[in-house]
Amino acid sequence: MALINENFLKLSESYLFTEIARKVNAYKEEHPKADVISLGIGDVTQPLAPAVIEALHKATDEMAIATTFRGYGPERGYDFLREAIVENDFRSRGIDIEADEVFVSDGAKSDTGNFQELLSAKCVVAVTDPVYPVYIDANTMAGREIVKLPCTAENGFVPELPTGHVDVIYLCYPNNPTGTTLTKEQLKVWVDYAIRENALIFYDAAYEAYIQSEEVPHSIYDIADAKQCAVEFHSYSKTAGFTGIRCGYTVVPKTLRASLNKLWNRRQSTKFNGTSYLAQRAAEAIYTPKGKTQIKTTIAYYMENARMMRKALTGMGFKVYGGIDAPYLWVQTPGSMTSWEFFDWMLHSAHVVCTPGVGFGVQGEGYVRLTAFGTHENTEKALRRIDSKL
Numbered sequence: 001m002a003l004i005n006e007n008f009l010k011l012s013e014s015y016l017f018t019e020i021a022r023k024v025n026a027y028k029e030e031h032p033k034a035d036v037i038s039l040g041i042g043d044v045t046q047p048l049a050p051a052v053i054e055a056l057h058k059a060t061d062e063m064a065i066a067t068t069f070r071g072y073g074p075e076r077g078y079d080f081l082r083e084a085i086v087e088n089d090f091r092s093r094g095i096d097i098e099a100d101e102v103f104v105s106d107g108a109k110s111d112t113g114n115f116q117e118l119l120s121a122k123c124v125v126a127v128t129d130p131v132y133p134v135y136i137d138a139n140t141m142a143g144r145e146i147v148k149l150p151c152t153a154e155n156g157f158v159p160e161l162p163t164g165h166v167d168v169i170y171l172c173y174p175n176n177p178t179g180t181t182l183t184k185e186q187l188k189v190w191v192d193y194a195i196r197e198n199a200l201i202f203y204d205a206a207y208e209a210y211i212q213s214e215e216v217p218h219s220i221y222d223i224a225d226a227k228q229c230a231v232e233f234h235s236y237s238k239t240a241g242f243t244g245i246r247c248g249y250t251v252v253p254k255t256l257r258a259s260l261n262k263l264w265n266r267r268q269s270t271k272f273n274g275t276s277y278l279a280q281r282a283a284e285a286i287y288t289p290k291g292k293t294q295i296k297t298t299i300a301y302y303m304e305n306a307r308m309m310r311k312a313l314t315g316m317g318f319k320v321y322g323g324i325d326a327p328y329l330w331v332q333t334p335g336s337m338t339s340w341e342f343f344d345w346m347l348h349s350a351h352v353v354c355t356p357g358v359g360f361g362v363q364g365e366g367y368v369r370l371t372a373f374g375t376h377e378n379t380e381k382a383l384r385r386i387d388s389k390l
Ligand code: PLP
Pocket: 042, 106, 107, 108, 109, 110, 112, 132, 172, 176, 204, 206, 234, 235, 236, 237, 243, 247, 248
């Protein structure tokens, strides 16, 4: 008999965004005329940069000719992209990462979800609370014990070190969902802990491109010795609007214990057949002078939304966190409203979709997450509507 992996039965019934979509669709069916604006799911709205489009067209044309056609690519990704990553994301910041420590992927969701496969089911895993749900779900599927590290307004959303030993710590900065960051000193505390405890840090830098403040580190490898204990995940989804194109990368230093670099290569060569040539050429274009300027303009566009939202919501009397070095705002619900109560109020009264904070963990109760990925027009309209319904 084919027995199922019973760990799957421990997962919460539906993925957070599936539940939100169900509620929003039900509301739209009952109120077909309502103009619902989503400031909920973290998808982008602005088109790809012209440099990226140009690269996609060029790569497509190459695919039409036998002499330039490409089939299966190298497992770790094409050299042209891995070299561009190393040069622009690391060496230019004084960080020494080599091209064979970079693995190109179809995005950070797959890699942050899959990397744990290299570890024993006995490893104890720590995640922040609230947290991007993928880290918990992937480790629940693998049957691991999970320790939660509360991130609250009281501790400034900075997780405290676990009281006992843990083997793996997932950190995501700039943070989804709170939109907050760690300073170098705060991040160093975790690197020191990981080295002391023989633990690994899985560092999700998906929102690194949104950092505005000088003092906020763009990579965990900004901290000396992090190459001994940290794997870092990157995504082009929010950096350059690649949510539909699909491309990202993971850095697995060769200096990590247990030859994780070799093991990840082994795992990928069995289970993953590479990111498309088109997506990789598109990603390479982000690192050209034109591409850099164009993606910065789009990021500035979203960060202007974040600024507008912070200002307007604070003016309405809300307590707002994040939104300075991240496209997310973490907003305390008014009075004693729960996250889902406020979600319902926003949907029914203002026709605005937010994400209930409790969906990211128990410490998210009493908060909602708003994203800055809308258009200026919709963001302004949503803010006006919230204000008028208060
Ligand atoms: N990591 C975090 C923290 C995210 O918020 C997201 C997307 O929302 C991802 C990873 C996934 O990124 P990708 O689109 O590259 O799979």
